Amino acid sequence: MARISTYPKDTNVVAADKWIGSDSQNNFETKNFTAGDVAKFINSRGSETQIFRYKYSSVNPSGSVQRPDESITFTNGGAFNVAFSSINTFVLSSYAENQGGTQINVSTWYTSPLIGSDVLITQCDDVTNWAIYKWNSAVQKGIQNFFDIGLTYSAGNGGLTDEKDYFISLLKYAGSTGDKNEVSAQLTGNNSYTVTHNLDKFPAVSVSFGTPAAPTEEIECVVTYLNKDQVQLDFTNNFTGVAIFN
Numbered sequence: 001m002a003r004i005s006t007y008p009k010d011t012n013v014v015a016a017d018k019w020i021g022s023d024s025q026n027n028f029e030t031k032n033f034t035a036g037d038v039a040k041f042i043n044s045r046g047s048e049t050q051i052f053r054y055k056y057s058s059v060n061p062s063g064s065v066q067r068p069d070e071s072i073t074f075t076n077g078g079a080f081n082v083a084f085s086s087i088n089t090f091v092l093s094s095y096a097e098n099q100g101g102t103q104i105n106v107s108t109w110y111t112s113p114l115i116g117s118d119v120l121i122t123q124c125d126d127v128t129n130w131a132i133y134k135w136n137s138a139v140q141k142g143i144q145n146f147f148d149i150g151l152t153y154s155a156g157n158g159g160l161t162d163e164k165d166y167f168i169s170l171l172k173y174a175g176s177t178g179d180k181n182e183v184s185a186q187l188t189g190n191n192s193y194t195v196t197h198n199l200d201k202f203p204a205v206s207v208s209f210g211t212p213a214a215p216t217e218e219i220e221c222v223v224t225y226l227n228k229d230q231v232q233l234d235f236t237n238n239f240t241g242v243a244i245f246n
Helices: 035-045
Strands: 018-023 029-034 053-056 071-073 081-083 089-093 095-097 103-105 118-123 126-140 146-157 159-161 165-172 187-196 205-211 214-219 222-227 230-245
Touching: 029 035, 053 095, 126 159, 214 230
Parallel strands: 053 071
Antiparallel strands: 018 029, 053 165, 071 089, 081 159, 089 146, 095 103, 118 126, 118 165, 126 146, 187 230, 205 214, 205 230, 222 230
């Protein structure tokens, strides 16, 4: 075998490329490893900064078909791709993947501190797929180790894709100090809306065209405060846009 330094460098690494290493689970035998498999391992096991890690499964549990541990699922199964903006509830395993790939039960966090807090969901291998939700409720299902989670969508891009991994992170604790604000879900095509913002105050309200991720021109509407968590918005014509609460 020639000296390693005499081999040319490959400046275009692809998933099928291989190198040689030792297999620690088989008496350190010499094995080939592909770049793709190593990248997959690092992506699924190498994070040291996230605890809430789950895989989205479109499975429809019935009979012998069970919900996987460490999974995000829907009550009666879901589509291969599900837009974040369409989600207001999902089923979450009590178990998440911890640092280094260890499975731990994190369900006590679903009620405290998450209820009332803002959470961020990101796709592990593509952070451009993300969503921010208000975590409204967590109710254990009749079957052990799964919870029905109630959510309010605030903003995001993309969605869940079958067999992709996702981080769920606490973005803003409901009991944290400082001003509270929220961008509502999209307002679509009505002349009156009742919006639940869950800020526990009578916030300033502005309404504009655009989307939650990109509001544009501000317009006027009649704002009626129903209580500390709800407002009624009335328009002269059917309106599509976004309401912002501060």
